[in-house]
Amino acid sequence: MKIEAYVAGIGVLGPGLDGWPGSRGVFSGERPYQPVPTVLPLPALLSTTERRRTGRVVRLALAIAGEAVDHAGVAAAELRSVFTSSTGDGQNCHELCEQLAEPAPQISPTRFANSVHNAAAGYWSIATNAMPPSTVLCAFDSSFCAGLLEALVQVAVDEERILLVSYDADYPPPMHAKRPVPDAFGAAFVLTPQRNARSLARLEATLCMEPFDRLGEPLETLRRSNPAARSVPLLRHLAIGRRARTVLEYLDGSSLAVDIEPCA
Amino acid sequence: MRPLVLSNFTATSCIGRGTAQTLESLVGERSGLAPCRFETVRLDTHVGEVADVDAQSLPPQWRRYDCRNNRLAEIGLQQDGFADAVEEAARRYGRARVGLFLGTSTAGILETELAYRARDPLTGALPEAFDYAGTHNTFSVADYVRRRMRLEGPAVVVSCACASSAKVFGAAYRMIEAGLIDAALVGGVDSLCLTTLYGFHSLQLCAAGPCRPFDVARDGISIGEAAAFAVLERPSSRTASDDVLLLGVGESNDAYHMSAPHPEGRGARRAMEAALLDARLEPGAIDYINLHGTGTPTNDRSESHAVTSVFGVSTPCSSTKGATGHALGAAGALEAVISALALKASLMPGGVNTEHVDETLTARYIRHNRSAALARVLTNSFGFGGTNCTLILGRAG
Numbered sequence: 166m167k168i169e170a171y172v173a174g175i176g177v178l179g180p181g182l183d184g185w186p187g188s189r190g191v192f193s194g195e196r197p198y199q200p201v202p203t204v205l206p207l208p209a210l211l212s213t214t215e216r217r218r219t220g221r222v223v224r225l226a227l228a229i230a231g232e233a234v235d236h237a238g239v240a241a242a243e244l245r246s247v248f249t250s251s252t253g254d255g256q257n258c259h260e261l262c263e264q265l266a267e268p269a270p271q272i273s274p275t276r277f278a279n280s281v282h283n284a285a286a287g288y289w290s291i292a293t294n295a296m297p298p299s300t301v302l303c304a305f306d307s308s309f310c311a312g313l314l315e316a317l318v319q320v321a322v323d324e325e326r327i328l329l330v331s332y333d334a335d336y337p338p339p340m341h342a343k344r345p346v347p348d349a350f351g352a353a354f355v356l357t358p359q360r361n362a363r364s365l366a367r368l369e370a371t372l373c374m375e376p377f378d379r380l381g382e383p384l385e386t387l388r389r390s391n392p393a394a395r396s397v398p399l400l401r402h403l404a405i406g407r408r409a410r411t412v413l414e415y416l417d418g419s420s421l422a423v424d425i426e427p428c429a
Numbered sequence: 430m431r432p433l434v435l436s437n438f439t440a441t442s443c444i445g446r447g448t449a450q451t452l453e454s455l456v457g458e459r460s461g462l463a464p465c466r467f468e469t470v471r472l473d474t475h476v477g478e479v480a481d482v483d484a485q486s487l488p489p490q491w492r493r494y495d496c497r498n499n500r501l502a503e504i505g506l507q508q509d510g511f512a513d514a515v516e517e518a519a520r521r522y523g524r525a526r527v528g529l530f531l532g533t534s535t536a537g538i539l540e541t542e543l544a545y546r547a548r549d550p551l552t553g554a555l556p557e558a559f560d561y562a563g564t565h566n567t568f569s570v571a572d573y574v575r576r577r578m579r580l581e582g583p584a585v586v587v588s589c590a591c592a593s594s595a596k597v598f599g600a601a602y603r604m605i606e607a608g609l610i611d612a613a614l615v616g617g618v619d620s621l622c623l624t625t626l627y628g629f630h631s632l633q634l635c636a637a638g639p640c641r642p643f644d645v646a647r648d649g650i651s652i653g654e655a656a657a658f659a660v661l662e663r664p665s666s667r668t669a670s671d672d673v674l675l676l677g678v679g680e681s682n683d684a685y686h687m688s689a690p691h692p693e694g695r696g697a698r699r700a701m702e703a704a705l706l707d708a709r710l711e712p713g714a715i716d717y718i719n720l721h722g723t724g725t726p727t728n729d730r731s732e733s734h735a736v737t738s739v740f741g742v743s744t745p746c747s748s749t750k751g752a753t754g755h756a757l758g759a760a761g762a763l764e765a766v767i768s769a770l771a772l773k774a775s776l777m778p779g780g781v782n783t784e785h786v787d788e789t790l791t792a793r794y795i796r797h798n799r800s801a802a803l804a805r806v807l808t809n810s811f812g813f814g815g816t817n818c819t820l821i822l823g824r825a826g
Contacts, residue, residue: 166606166607166608168607168609218687242684251566251567251568252566253567258538258541261624261628262541262542262545263545265542265545265623265624265627266542266545266546266548270623270627271627271631272627272628272631273631274628274631274632274688277624277627277628277629277631277632278632278687278688278813279687280624280628281534281588281590281812281813281814282534282567282588282589282590283588283589283590283812283813283814283816284687284814286589286682286814286816287687287813287814287815287816288687288814290682290683290684290814290815291684291685291686291687291815293684294684295682295684296681296682296683296684296695296696296699297681297682298599298680298681298682298703299589299680299682299816300587300589300596300599300600300680301587301588301589301816302585302586302587302588303566303567303568303585303586303588304568304571304584304585304586305562305566305568305569305572308568311583311584311585314583315585315600315603318603318604318607318609319603321607322603322606322607323603338553339548339552339553339554339555340541340555340561342554342555343555343559343561344561344562344566372525372583372609415583416575416583416584418581419525419581419583
């Protein structure tokens with residue numbers, strides 16, 4: 166079976182990268198990359214009460230998911246989703262661990278509910294009333310590739326449209342020293358089984374043992390800095406808009422090769 | 430879906446190491462729950478603790494993965510000839526053609542919780558020996574099992590709270606169907622930690638005594654821990670009539686609330702209907718339902734609504750969490766293995782601890798074991814974030 170899908174929409178947020186339209190030129194090399202700290206918007210989709218409960222990671226995931234869905238012109242409520250993240254909410258985890266280190270721990274129920282790895286997917290489904298299946302993955306530094314593979318396999322096997330959301334953010338100290346992710350980065354894609362008027366490119370993936378692609382600076386530093394930024398080689402080719410092949414970093418010893426064919 | 434065979438499966442929980450002890454406990458209607466004595470936790474609750482987990486060592490070359498969660502994984506791999514079955518699949522199909530799909534909610538976060546008690550008093554730094562990737566990270570259990578079993582295929586952790594290790598069956602199926610792998614090691618490993626004990630306590634969701642699913646006086650969950658695994662592959666001439674098949678997977682979202690189920694169980698209903706559709710079965714084809722049945726007032730009410738709306742009031746059902754506790758991210762795989770044992774042993778396990786079934790819950794809850802030839806069993810797993818997964822298992826012949 167061919168592991169293929171059409172990209173119908175993209176969302177991006179990261180240091181100096183605010184949305185796909187503004188980031189394309191950076192990825193394609195037409196504009197210089199000028200990293201400034203990632204700005205995370207409050208999720209407009211959520212009610213005021215729920216908005217207050219969300220941390221950085223949920224805001225990141227909802228922002229890029231929203232952008233990708235709008236770009237694709239599809240109804241979020243009808244989409245299946247694959248969320249993938251190495252870390253989940255690092256700030257929330259740090260505060261929980263601090264409270265649990267007290268002699269008589271008292272933790273907040275909201276903080277506990279937000280500690281699940283699928284918190285962002287939960288908030289997204291509530292915000293958009295999306296009841297189709299949603300899964301949430303982790304493969305440490307390979308989380309983006311694992312998510313892309315799962316999403317493409319779902320498109321191929323079930324012939325359904327999928328929202329893929331890959332996101333990771335920084336831990337505060339002291340966890341930061343053990344997992345030094347410098348800032349928030351996320352990329353989201355709407356993938357469809359058939360080509361349509363909105364299709365940007367066709368992707369076809371194969372597992373392989375080839376060495377993965379590294380980028381020139383400064384994008385290579387970005388790629389390596391955050392697990393979700395392992396998507397940058399793919400974003401770069403989508404921005405350039407020419408037929409290309411990229412080999413993405415997966416688990417040690419294995420890679421995911423992606424053939425990109427623009428639809429324009 | 431095209432059925433897959435569970436060519437080997439195993440479970441370790443507070444009711445036993447391996448399937449023989451687990452079945453013996455189920456046949457004896459025994460609960461493994463006991464007052465919480467875990468670590469420094471002195472909450473007024475019961476837990477399903479697996480005995481002597483911390484006496485288990487990991488092979489020396491994998492010491493960086495040493496934590497309670499991976500010790501429990503190691504114990505699980507050693508039961509029922511499971512590690513040998515994985516090795517056999519790796520040799521038959523090639524190491525890169527065996528995928529690895531594990532569910533967990535908290536992985537080895539206990540190591541981090543302990544490390545936060547041992548921070549440097551001046552700098553606040555965590556101890557040098559604390560290994561984030563090997564223990565805390567959600568992927569650590571799959572990373573450990575992948576290296577331990579020398580698998581080279583795709584590997585991932587599904588972390589959707591308490592539906593995690595049911596959903597891995599769907600992920601493995603899709604990748605086999607896509608032709609990327611020939612076999613999959615699926616399962617779930619979750620272990621006791623402070624986050625879940627104090628967390629569920631903060632939500633007032635922990636029962637004081639052993640949990641009593643579907644009881645009129647039910648008052649919450651008992652947290653457990655488990656390692657449960659299966660090898661999935663396509664049926665072949667090696668498949669025997671008493672082997673167990675995966676017949677259907679159904680997934681959905683409630684889209685309702687982060688930590689409470691939809692009152693009428695709309696997502697749960699959708700997951701069960703999707704599983705039936707996937708298996709091309711009518712509701713009447715299901716002989717027994719292993720419920721999610723956590724024992725909280727709202728969860729059981731919501732699930733009973735959903736079950737009745739799909740199956741009516743006559744399909745026997747029960748929760749085995751009164752015996753095992755709620756193994757959270759490992760619950761889906763644990764209960765898939767219990768469902769497989771039920772099929773093989775012609776046993777509907779009764780819901781232990783439950784004394785007076787809540788008569789306002791209309792699903793047909795069974796408190797005691799029944800012997801009956803079972804052809805197909807359905808098992809539910811639901812989690813925080815409103816995530817739902819239903820599996821249907823059946824006998825091969």
